[in-house]
Amino acid sequence: MxxxxxxxxxxxxxxxxxxxxxxxxxxxxxxxxxxxxxxxxxxxxxxxxxxxxxxxxxxxxxxxxxxxxxxxxxxxxxxxxxxxxxxxxxxxxxxxxxxxxxxxxxxxxxxxxxxxxxxxxxxxxxxxxxxxxxxxxxxxxxxxxxxxxxxxxxxxxxxxxxLNCLAPDIITRVSDYAAQIVKFVQVIQQNGFAYSLGGSVYFDIEAFEAAGNTYARLEPWSRQDAKLIAEGEGSLTEAASEKRSTADFALWKASKPGEPSWDSPWGKGRPGWHIECSAMAVDKLGDRIDIHSGGIDLSFPHHDNEIAQSEAYFCHGKKSHQQWVQYFFHTGHLSISGAKMSKSLKNFTTIRQALNSGDWTPRGLRIVFLMHSWSDGIEINEGSKDKGSSWEEKLNNFFINGKAVLEDPDHVGIKDSKHDLDGELERKKQETYEALCDSFDTPTVMDNISRLITAYNTVDPSTVSQATTKSIAFWVTEMVNMFGLNGIATPETATTIGWSGIDVPEGSKPILISLSNRRDSLRRKAKADAVVKDDLTPIPIPVSSHTLSEAQTRTRASFAEVLKNVNQDIDALDATKSAKDLSKDVLRLCDRIRNVDLWDNDVYLEDREGNKPALIRLVTRELRATKEQEQARERKKQEDKEKREKDAAAKVEKGRLSHKEMFRSLEFSAWDDDGLPTKDKEGEEISKSRKKKLQKDWERQKKLHEVWTEAQKK
Incomplete structure (x- = not known):
């Protein structure tokens, strides 16, 4: 690199x-x-x-x-x-x-x-x-x-x-290569494809093409684009009117005051932008490169110039040289709000900012990238983020459930001819191989993984053998490891299933298993209204058989505190209650252990049907988001209920005033036996139209008062 x-x-x-x-x-x-x-x-x-x-x-x-x-x-x-x-x-x-x-x-x-x-x-x-x-x-x-x-x-x-990217084998820097770059430029000039001018050296495109070479091989349609050519030369470069062609580009630039410089046969100067890559790549990789990568915006003029000057370097005696680069990987741009992320537009988010914000994880970013072709642009928005999160959560659940199946000594898995998961696995393997051979088609691979898990999830678990589950889980693990989605993957973990973030801390497992098992037992009995005093014994705190780090020790201590508090709550239960009432109290405690005590320590117990033990899993962002959505719905439901009750109470309260008293004010001077006005305050008879309106108001209040009267009897 x-x-x-x-x-x-x-x-x-x-x-x-x-x-x-x-x-x-x-x-x-x-x-x-x-x-x-x-x-x-x-x-x-x-x-x-x-x-x-x-x-x-x-x-x-x-x-x-x-x-x-x-x-x-x-x-x-x-x-x-x-x-x-x-x-x-x-x-x-x-x-x-x-x-x-x-x-x-x-x-x-x-x-x-x-x-x-x-x-x-x-x-x-x-x-x-x-x-x-x-x-x-x-x-x-x-x-x-x-x-x-x-x-x-x-x-x-x-x-x-x-981001869990492997470190490069070799790193080169332009500032370390000034002497080699000078020699590289000298060879190009000796081969007849460069000329010096005012302390700078320019590549001679016409001479290069006259020798049977092709210039602008990647983007021939851009070779006359003056804007791209100017950008390729840099903002500090002043166009030399004496250049043989306006398209000729600088291999070596004469340095002006305020610019770094190195000694050269042409005077104090510095490398051109394109030549540095050629000199260093040739030094490390020689006269043939299989794969060269870079952003699509580097295609012309940077990579086209790089090809030309490198092939000119090897083109001795003006004989056309073999192709220097066999394949270019030009990656697409990231976009935000429809515009390319760009420093010049100041509309970019750095990797560090994204990860520190809490909105993204390294795995989440890699998943979104893998869901798009390397050559396409990616629009970073809530849609792409949600799609990636759903894919990740799907695999989280698959790994957790798959490991539970493999760890269940009672799981047999009766073969059912209605499904062919083993065959589906082989088909997805072949489709994945073909996709990766087709220009590294990672979106298809990601879809293959998702479809295979969907096929697994739609089959009755009792008809799937542990061997089939293991084969599928191993292959999915192999793929996510290969794609760099498992931050803890090493050659030594090749026999494990899953990825980081699904297993609870090793040192805390004994406590969590002990707590979860007792909760399972109490919950089963409580659902049957069968809890008795003898069930309310304290849960022992198991001793860890592992040597724990300081962080693991702190984590274990926090769960030990949870277990201690649960034991105190068990001891505080009123065992003199009936089995039914005691069971209700136990169910409430079981819910609190799951929803509060462990959840607040980033562990979730996923209850399952039948007599299967709860799955002990870490709280993921998706689980947390789901719970927050559920809580928001519950709050909305409660708010709506309170509003209805408030509106109903207000409506009842309106009926406190008797319909027979509602019009007895200074606005009127006479009323009938029902309290309806017959004369206004001046003693004039109430008009027929007004009397009609007053009658309607009176009847409405009469109904409200009757409701209020009934409410007082309750």
Whole structure:
């Protein structure tokens, strides 16, 4: 694996962060912007990234100018009529967010207000490019550039460990290969496929093709794409008008002030982006590579240039050389909200952030990736996450139930000709082999595993032999181990079934088994209303036969405390009650042990039908989510019940006032025997229409009062 620790983007970012550190030490958050840096940086940022806004716009007026010039983009419309919104509009929205935050920060600093971290981060993003433009050429120490990449290398390596990725056999770094890269470029030039110009060396595409070679083999349709060509050369590279062709790319770049440099026959310089990969790959892998990988965005110009310069290196005497790379794996992009995750768009989530958020686990991420073809893009959303979680929980349950079958000495499994699970297993093995041979079709393999488990789950367990269960469970385990979904898989665990996260801690098993067995016994008797005093003996705390680590000892102690409390609760049961009443108390205790005592310690007892013992399993995220949903439904049910009761009580309460008294107020002056008004307060007769309305109100209250009267009798 190659670490690119020298390229244009790295150089710019390292300079910016170094200059920002210096500036922060001096005056970034000073109340007074004595040097005018913040305002100047904002002006430069607006000019470059939001050109419709005048660069002289004051921070307090930035928001109104954004509304005036970019409201359409913020509403989802394109910058130019007749086009579709895309990355360009996404970048404008990002720049708007940054400009807003920076403007707020500038105003807040001048007024002495406290600022949010987001606002300060936006201000930094505005200031860094300006500092680099002004002072970038003064940065000279190589250590500044290498320090940045070293930090990211360490993060990347830790992310790979967290995702259960195997470490590379060999790691190469550009900064360690400068001398070899110089020699590599010299050979290409000697072979007639490169020329020097102003201290730089360029690849001669025309000469390469004239020798019978093909350029842009991966994306021939992109070879005239000026934007991609410019991106491939880097933001610090100034186009040389003397180049033989605008498409010729740099093998070696003359270093300018503020850029790292190494000695070369052409003067102080640094490697081009593409050449570094060729030089290091050839050094370690030679003149033929079977598989080369990378993101699809690297196809052109990076990989096409890499192919050309590598084959030019081996093309002695201008004779066409054999194909250097046999297969390219160009992986698709991750997307979020329909847009490609990108640093430049600031719409990305790092592996570390995803895992620390609690929303994802290493296994969960790998499952989602495996459910999509390596060459396709993946939309990261709740749908893909839920689909992956369902697949994972399905296997959790299969492994737990399968192990229970294999550990059950009474399970026989009478062969039933109605199912052919052994044959289905062989078919899925063959289909999986064919899928993996077909461009590593992992989605089909994941589906095969799921379908096999579905077939197993739909068959009567009593008709499945332990041998069949074992064969299926072993194959599924083999597949998840191969796909890196079992974080504890080693060659030594090849004979085990399942994956990490389904077994309770080894040192705590004796306690949990003892507690679960007694609960099973009490629960069976309680369901039959047959609990008696002699059943209420304390549960002994078994002694562990394992040497426990400190963490295992703490875990065991917590379960020992649970068992101790359960024993106290058993002792507190009123054994003088009838068997029926005592059994009700025991059932409540059994439910609490399952739903509270053990659940709060991340263990769940899954009760099964008949006399089968409860399964002892760890609480998974899916189990926890299911319980939370059930609790939410119960809360809603209880809230609805309370509302109905409250509404009913309010309706009854309305009837407290007698219908014969309801109209006896100053609004009227005379009433009949039923309390209905006959004259208003002036002594005038009640009109016929009003009398009709009063009659309806009276009848309604009469019914309510009758209900209230009956309620008082209860």
């Amino acid at each position: 190659n670490y690119t620790d020298v390229d244009d983007k790295i150089i710019v970012r390292a300079r910016q962060q170094h200059l920002l550190r210096v500036f922060k030490q001096e005056r970034l958050e000073a109340t007074s912007d004595v040097t005018g840096t913040r305002l100047a940086a904002l002006e430069a940022y607006l000019t470059k990234n939001l050109p419709r806004i005048s660069q002289s716009t004051s921070p307090e007026n930035v928001e109104s100018e954004i509304t005036k010039h970019y409201s359409a983009v913020l509403s989802g419309h394109p910058l130019d009529p007749g086009t579709l919104p895309g990355d360009r509009e996404a970048k404008v929205k990002m720049h708007i967010k940054t400009a807003r935050g920076a403007s707020t920060a500038i105003g807040g600093l001048e007024q002495g207000r406290d600022l949010s971290e987001d606002n300060l981060a936006d201000l930094e993003d505005v200031i860094m490019p300006w500092l680099d433009q002004k002072f970038g050429s003064s940065v000279a120490e190589k250590a500044i550039f290498l320090e940045l990449t070293k930090n990211f290398e360490e993060r990347f390596e830790q992310d790979m460990v967290n």
